[in-house]
Amino acid sequence: MSQIAEEKLRKYMEEQKLDGFFISRPVNVKYISSYTGEDSYLLITQKAKYFITDPRYTEQVSIECPDYTIVDWRAEIGSVPGTAAFLANQDHLKNLAFEADHLTVDIYQHIQEKTKAELVPETNVVEEFRMHKNPQELEYLRASCEIAARAYEQIQKDIRPGVTEKELAANLSRYMVLNGSDTMPYGNILISGARTSLLHGIPSAKAVEYGDFVLMDYGCQYHGYLSDMTRTLVVGKATPEQKHVYELEQQMVADTEAFLKAGVSSRDAYYVSRKAIEGTKYLDYHYPSMGHGIGMFVHEMPFMSPKSEYILAENTVMTVEPGIYIPGWGGVRIEDTTLITKDGCENLTNATKELIEL
Numbered sequence: 122m123s124q125i126a127e128e129k130l131r132k133y134m135e136e137q138k139l140d141g142f143f144i145s146r147p148v149n150v151k152y153i154s155s156y157t158g159e160d161s162y163l164l165i166t167q168k169a170k171y172f173i174t175d176p177r178y179t180e181q182v183s184i185e186c187p188d189y190t191i192v193d194w195r196a197e198i199g200s201v202p203g204t205a206a207f208l209a210n211q212d213h214l215k216n217l218a219f220e221a222d223h224l225t226v227d228i229y230q231h232i233q234e235k236t237k238a239e240l241v242p243e244t245n246v247v248e249e250f251r252m253h254k255n256p257q258e259l260e261y262l263r264a265s266c267e268i269a270a271r272a273y274e275q276i277q278k279d280i281r282p283g284v285t286e287k288e289l290a291a292n293l294s295r296y297m298v299l300n301g302s303d304t305m306p307y308g309n310i311l312i313s314g315a316r317t318s319l320l321h322g323i324p325s326a327k328a329v330e331y332g333d334f335v336l337m338d339y340g341c342q343y344h345g346y347l348s349d350m351t352r353t354l355v356v357g358k359a360t361p362e363q364k365h366v367y368e369l370e371q372q373m374v375a376d377t378e379a380f381l382k383a384g385v386s387s388r389d390a391y392y393v394s395r396k397a398i399e400g401t402k403y404l405d406y407h408y409p410s411m412g413h414g415i416g417m418f419v420h421e422m423p424f425m426s427p428k429s430e431y432i433l434a435e436n437t438v439m440t441v442e443p444g445i446y447i448p449g450w451g452g453v454r455i456e457d458t459t460l461i462t463k464d465g466c467e468n469l470t471n472a473t474k475e476l477i478e479l
C-alpha cells in the first residue's frame with residue numbers, strides 16, 4: 122500500500138509543481154510509509170524520501186521502511202524543523218509543501234527561517250487518498266468490524282442491574298482484545314439510563330438499573346484499521362416510548378443504508394436519514410452529523426451531514442449513525458460501519474439491530 126500511496130503523492134506533486142512534501146500528521150506518515158511507531162516525519166521529493174525520526178525509532182524504521190533514508194534529527198541538526206530545512210536546502214528544493222491543517226505555527230516558522238524553499242500550504246491531500254480503500258485495507262476493516270460485532274454478543278451476558286458502566290466498558294475492551302484486536306482499542310462509550318442522551322458520554326461509576334437503555338459506541342483496531350459501531354439495548358422490558366424511539370431509529374438507519382451507493386451525495390444521505398422523524402417531535406432531538414469515513418483514523422473524510430458536499434465513491438468505508446437524543450430521558454443510536462459499493466452498501470458490522478430486551 123505504501124508504494125501506491127507514495128506514487129499518488131508524487132503524481133500530485135508533479136501536477137502541482139511541488140518539489141518536496143513535508144508530512145507531519147501521524148496517521149498520514151503511517152499511511153504513506155507503513156511505519157507503525159510515533160513521533161516521526163516524512164520529507165518526500167521526486168527523487169528521494171527521507172524519514173525524520175530519533176534514536177528511539179531508528180531500528181524500527183529500518184525494519185518497517187527499508188527504502189527510506191533515515192535521518193536522525195537529534196544527531197544531525199538537533200531539531201525537526203531544522204532537519205526539514207536542511208534537507209530542502211541540500212536537495213535545492215524551490216518549494217516545500219506542508220500540511221497546513223496540522224503543522225504547528227512554531228515548526229512552520231522554524232522551517233521558514235532556515236530554508237530558501239518557498240513553503241506551500243496544502244490540506245487534505247493524503248486524506249483524499251485515504252478515502253479509497255484497497256483490498257488489503259478492506260480486509261483489515263472487515264476483520265476489525267467482525268471483532269467488534271463478536272464482542273457485542275459477549276458483553277450481553279454481563280449486562281444486568283447493579284453492574285457499573287465502567288465495569289462493562291472494561292469487559293468490552295477485553296473481549297475485543299481476546300477476539301484478536303490490536304492491544305489498543307480506543308475509548309468506549311458505554312452509558313446507561315438517562316445518560317444515553319449524552320452523544321459522547323464517558324462510562325461512569327453509575328450502576329445499570331432495570332428499565333435502562335444501555336448505549337455502547339465502540340470499536341477496535343486490527344492492523345491499525347478501526348471499526349466503529351453502536352448498539353442500544355434495554356435492560357428488562359422496554360416501555361412503549363422506548364420501543365417507539367427505537368423503531369424510528371431502526372428506520373432511519375435502514376433508509377440511509379438503502380440509499381447509499383457510489384455516486385450519491387452525502388448531503389442527500391442526511392436528508393434520507395431523517396425522513397422517518399420528519400413531522401414528529403423527535404426531529405428536534407436528532408444530531409445532523411450522522412456518518413463519517415473510517416480507516417486508520419476514526420473520523421475521516423467523507424462526512425455525512427446537511428453541510429457536507431461529498432459524492433460517495435466505491436470502496437469508501439463509512440459509518441451510518443443517525444440518532445435520537447432526548448435530554449433527561451435518554452437516547453438511541455445504532456451505528457454500522459459500511460462499505461460503499463457500485464450498487465449499494467455492505468454492512469460490515471454484522472450484529473443484530475433488533476431491539477434486545479435483556
Ligand SMILES: [Mn+2]
Binds near residue numbers: 440
Ligand atoms: Mn462513529
